[in-house]
Amino acid sequence: MVMADVERSAAAPSERLDLLQTVLQQFDEAADRLDLPDRLRGILRVPQRELTVNFPVKRDNGRIEVFQGFRVQHNLARGPTKGGIRYHPAVTINETRALAMLMTWKCALAGLPYGGAKGAVIVDPKQLSAGEIERLTRRFATEISVVIGPERDIPAPDIGTTPQVMAWIMDTISMHQGHTVPAVVTGKPINVGGSEGRLEATGRGLTYVLMSASQHLGLNVPDIRLAIQGCGNVGSTVAREAVALGMKVVALSDSRGGVYNPYGLNVEAVLTHKAATGSVVGAVNADTLTNEELLEVECEVLVPAALSGVITAHNADRIKAQIIAEAANGPTTKAADAILYERGCVVIPDILANAGGVTVSYFEWVQGLQEFFWSEREVNAQLRRVMINALQQVLRVAAEQRVDLRTAAYMLAVQRVADAVTTRGIYP
Numbered sequence: 292m293v294m295a296d297v298e299r300s301a302a303a304p305s306e307r308l309d310l311l312q313t314v315l316q317q318f319d320e321a322a323d324r325l326d327l328p329d330r331l332r333g334i335l336r337v338p339q340r341e342l343t344v345n346f347p348v349k350r351d352n353g354r355i356e357v358f359q360g361f362r363v364q365h366n367l368a369r370g371p372t373k374g375g376i377r378y379h380p381a382v383t384i385n386e387t388r389a390l391a392m393l394m395t396w397k398c399a400l401a402g403l404p405y406g407g408a409k410g411a412v413i414v415d416p417k418q419l420s421a422g423e424i425e426r427l428t429r430r431f432a433t434e435i436s437v438v439i440g441p442e443r444d445i446p447a448p449d450i451g452t453t454p455q456v457m458a459w460i461m462d463t464i465s466m467h468q469g470h471t472v473p474a475v476v477t478g479k480p481i482n483v484g485g486s487e488g489r490l491e492a493t494g495r496g497l498t499y500v501l502m503s504a505s506q507h508l509g510l511n512v513p514d515i516r517l518a519i520q521g522c523g524n525v526g527s528t529v530a531r532e533a534v535a536l537g538m539k540v541v542a543l544s545d546s547r548g549g550v551y552n553p554y555g556l557n558v559e560a561v562l563t564h565k566a567a568t569g570s571v572v573g574a575v576n577a578d579t580l581t582n583e584e585l586l587e588v589e590c591e592v593l594v595p596a597a598l599s600g601v602i603t604a605h606n607a608d609r610i611k612a613q614i615i616a617e618a619a620n621g622p623t624t625k626a627a628d629a630i631l632y633e634r635g636c637v638v639i640p641d642i643l644a645n646a647g648g649v650t651v652s653y654f655e656w657v658q659g660l661q662e663f664f665w666s667e668r669e670v671n672a673q674l675r676r677v678m679i680n681a682l683q684q685v686l687r688v689a690a691e692q693r694v695d696l697r698t699a700a701y702m703l704a705v706q707r708v709a710d711a712v713t714t715r716g717i718y719p
């Protein structure tokens with residue numbers, strides 16, 4: 292096991308610093324407004340633990356390839372750490388650090404008894420067969436088994452990983468333990484201890500918050516047009532839920548490009564086309580557009596649901612949406628935030644908008660520990676309660692402090708984590 296100390300591993304010069312810089316700037320702004328003492332800032336600005344693993348995987352052609360992966364645990368003060376595992380060719384340790392830090396704030400904002408973590412493997416899963424993904428997953432799970440566990444750190448899906456990947460992680464850990472350990476991961480398939488509603492939870496939670504925020508802003512549901520960047524688990528669920536609520540989805544994209552219809556896409560037809568061809572591009576009754584163009588189409592609500600850093604100072608002044616609901620983690624840079632706030636565009640920040648996933652993961656973890664399972668109706672009712680409660684708290688702080696919703700959300704979350712660190716005692 293290599294539990295790298297933060298100074299040493301933070302020094303790698305070739306890392307993409309962008310998301311980490313953004314997340315640290317967001318933290319600093321909240322810390323300044325909270326007047327957080329330096330000793331607490333020092334603790335909260337860096338991950339508590341990091342593990343880097345290099346591991347071999349046998350490809351289908353018999354060759355052995357070595358992959359690199361990470362598990363970063365940002366802060367453990369409020370409980371075991373929680374956060375997804377990403378499979379992506381461009382993911383870095385710095386991006387994983389930023390994503391772990393976001394998880395700490397997200398869990399605290401939702402009131403969940405967790406700290407934040409994130410894992411990643413540098414791999415393009417689209418280039419691997421199902422068998423290769425299974426072998427990679429089982430070997431990665433074995434490598435990180437020294438730091439994960441139901442009482443320590445509980446992974447879940449993120450970009451490029453699926454319920455099946457979670458099932459392989461659970462099975463691998465269970466084989467090591469000699470008995471089934473359902474609570475070691477969440478986002479599992481239902482038939483191996485997953486929760487009803489977890490698959491849809493991130494997108495569904497976002498639409499609960501969006502409905503409430505739209506009412507707050509006086510928007511009429513049938514008049515709401517959405518543009519959604521990303522059509523994976525989260526983007527496709529937001530599209531389906533929005534249509535079910537009576538909104539229109541005018542643009543939808545994936546990594547190959549997007550489709551647009553100003554009168555509203557037939558979302559089911561677009562998703563069927565994607566399932567058949569691998570992309571939304573080419574779906575009937577729709578024009579094509581690029582991922583950059585999608586961000587700037589005429590709409591009331593923009594939902595970035597893919598990668599980070601897509602809304603920047605270069606395009607923020609061309610965005611037409613009145614609301615940006617951040618399904619993705621870290622889609623908006625700090626400079627873009629300032630421009631959008633100035634223009635009156637309401638940004639529902641990632642740590643609020645996409646907290647539905649980890650909230651239902653928490654429900655799944657509790658169900659797994661108790662071996663007692665809830666109906667989807669119960670899951671959704673509890674999810675709605677958590678999401679609306681968090682939104683109301685954020686709106687209250689934003690109004691009291693005269694700050695944007697991100698700063699308000701961070702102020703609430705950072706204060707909660709700082710309080711937990713202080714209450715537990717900084718020195719052993």
Ligand SMILES: NC(=O)C1=CN([C@@H]2O[C@H](COP(=O)(O)OP(=O)(O)OC[C@H]3O[C@@H](n4cnc5c(N)ncnc54)[C@H](O)[C@@H]3O)[C@@H](O)[C@H]2O)C=CC1
Nearest residue numbers: 450451493521522523524525545546596597619620645648
């Ligand atoms: N799955 C979950 O429960 C949660 C996911 N998130 C965040 O939501 C976002 C999406 O995650 P998932 O839907 O789970 O991932 P996914 O792997 O199911 O889907 C990702 C989607 O993004 C698209 N994409 C990739 N590169 C792109 C690019 N350059 N431009 C446009 N689209 C691109 C892919 O084609 C795919 O449609 C991520 O930022 C993730 O961190 C946040 C909270 C929970």
Ligand SMILES: O=C(O)CCC(=O)C(=O)O
Nearest residue numbers: 374375447449648649652
């Ligand atoms: O469900 C979880 O535990 C974490 C989901 C996640 O990775 C995220 O919210 O970014």
